[in-house]
Amino acid sequence: MLNVSLSMASVIYIFDKLASERVSALMFFHWLNVSHPELCCDPDIGGCVVDNCGLLGNFEAMVPILNEFNLKRMCLGRRAFRFMVILRFDEDSRMECVRRIVNVLNEVGGVCQSSGFKVLIEILSFSGNFDTVEFVIGEAGRHVNRYNYLLRMMCKRGDYEKVGDLVEKMKRCGVEPNGSTYNMLVSCLFKIGNFADACQVLETMEKENGLSDEFTFDTIVRLLCKHGQIDLALTFIDKMTLKGIEPCSLTHAAVIKCYFEHGKYDEAHKYVVDSACKGSYSSNENYTLLASLHLKKGSVLHSQKILHEMMDRGLKPNYSVYMKIRKCLEKKNKADMSWELSRRYLSLIET
16 A cells, blocks of 8 residues: 565565464465566565465465466476475375475476476485485486486485485486486595495496596596505506506606505605606606605605606706705715715706
């Protein structure tokens, strides 16, 4: 009567207040549809009225509202079906409620059906009701993107063991996993320490579609090294060699550090030498890192020998590491060794 212009925030506040009091919002929505039709085209407002119907168990009232939304090509917003969380159903009641929602969505069809299924899957996944989500996916249509959303939520909640089971279920249902599916599966297998299976999945990915941007060979090697799986990491290094792919400097560093962390100093040295023999562009960095690691371990004489070896190959050490080794030699009264190291270094940079 006062011709007041309502804001979106005030309308949502009214819907929230009616919901908290368990009062039907249908009269308010119908009035709003006449007095402020522009607001009723917003997905959040649509979600609010659908949510209110669900809170009161009035699923029949959803049908004409959703049909109207379909005519406007209006999708349901994220506020729809929040009552699924608020009402704290037991398992049987939740499933019964989900069946009623599914029946409504299938009855109305259109954009409300597709957007409604998406919102319902999101709400249930966020709540951790994964079995119920699988039922909804079966009703909505078994599409890989719907399964991927569920997998993503499982990963976020730390339910890593369930991810592999769901991927197997997808395959049995005739849904072919895509790159995103495999990426999540591999990440979960790494997190639970199942490295052999993770590598097997990666090999499948490589054969079928090629590795994704997320899981390049370099990334895989560094992940395996991070978890101490040096032997598996080397198998991927070998694959890179066969394909003519040069590991980046960070990948070489990860392998060398992994060897060192496990006390395999000779293997680390051999890896650096072999990489240099293959003409690796990271040879300078590899040798310098090896010398630096020996120095940190307290073996200055070994680190000095590494620098001699690399300079004999015509490779220039990092200046900072070179100076640290010289100073350590001088502190240990090895001035003659320090001088020889200096002589070789100056000779190398002058040529």
